Amino acid sequence: MAETEPEVEVNGEAEVEGEAEDDSQEQDKKQKKQTRHDGGAADLERVTDYAEEKEISAANISSAVEQFGNQRSKENKLRAARENELQKVQVKKEDIELIMNELLVSKAHAEKVLREQSGDVVAALEAIISN
Structure with a gap:
């Protein structure tokens, strides 16, 4: 018995299944082409x-x-x-020297912190220690 390819109906016409595969391959090619176009x-x-x-x-x-x-x-x-x-802000030299000797900081740093603390020696000592 000879094998025949089954018929598939497309758009109202009977086609052999092999021809349907050709159409699907063409559609795949068109989709790939469209994809390349979209990529561009x-x-x-x-x-x-x-x-x-x-x-x-x-x-x-x-x-x-x-x-x-x-x-x-x-x-x-x-x-x-x-x-x-x-x-x-007025600061005393004795206060600057006290801070310098007690905390071993530079004169400029001791004077700056003392001025920032409005001349308050205790607050200046605390500020230097906390940093």
């Missing part, structure tokens, strides 16, 4: 996104640098004002 579109999208980010970042960088500079100048002004305020 995705690549193009990435390139345009990169170009847009580059444009945006160039504009943002200049404003960020400006903001950073403004923030730094504000901090410097505040620091200078604080230093001027601390210079107005």
